[in-house]
Amino acid sequence: MAEKTINPILKQVLELGPTVAFFLLYLRIKDDAFTIAGTEYTGFIIAALVFVPILLVAMGILWMLTGKLSRMQVFTAFMVIFFGGLTAYFNDERFFKMKTSIVYGVMAALLGIGLLRGQSYLQYVMEEFIPMQQEGWMIFTRRLCLGFAALAIANEVIWRTQSTETWVKLETFAFPIVLMVFIWVQVIGLQRYFIEDEKTATED
Incomplete structure (x- = not known):
């Protein structure tokens, strides 16, 4: 699929939006604790876990609009998923x-x-x-x-x-x-x- 040109502002929103969303969510719940399946998680860990699907959705939209994702973007997404999973599994x-x-x-x-x-x-x-x-x-x-x-x-x-x-x-x-x-x-x-x-x- 050939790469398509999209509005540069929209591109920046899709690339930077997930990180900003993580930051705002963290500020909102940083002092809270959440109990899921009998395990207590800090606000930071919840924000980190929510960041993963937000990033994947943004990347999916970017791929649909442009027809291309850079290797760096794919690598970063893999690292976020992998370490997000470790963060949740070990609650660390x-x-x-x-x-x-x-x-x-x-x-x-x-x-x-x-x-x-x-x-x-x-x-x-x-x-x-x-x-x-x-x-x-x-x-x-x-x-x-x-x-x-x-x-x-x-x-x-x-x-x-x-x-x-x-x-x-x-x-x-x-x-x-x-x-x-x-x-x-x-x-x-x-x-x-x-x-x-x-x-x-x-x-x-």
Whole structure:
């Protein structure tokens, strides 16, 4: 199925909406306890479990509208389902918190493996959107690899040392914003490696 273009605002809502819904639900029930089948669960765990179907529904709608899901989206959904299940089974919120570390860690590892092979896996994913020389892609990949590793370490430190509420706020807003700004700064800083459009080059 060919990828279709949809309203960018709707796309952002479908991609970010589930996380925001998790955050709002957590704030609403964070101090409550729920007993299900004789087991008591905290508000955080209930919010984490509700987050799973919300995410799957949003991804399903996104797939129906665009005809495509990125590998990162599929991988993230798998991690959410897997660690959400462990969280419920063991009634332990730590599994859901460490999910973020593993996602960022896997991304850093994948990029690192590519670098060891002299390749930029990032280029395969983003070259269509950012035409850039090979040297630029290698620099970008090295920096993003370190960025993912730093976020994985930061998440581990935060969830192990800070309150659940602090972690939820950072997970929902700080981590995505930091990653977005980091990538944007790198793109701006690597403009000298951009490949000019043939038409532009001819006009010059």
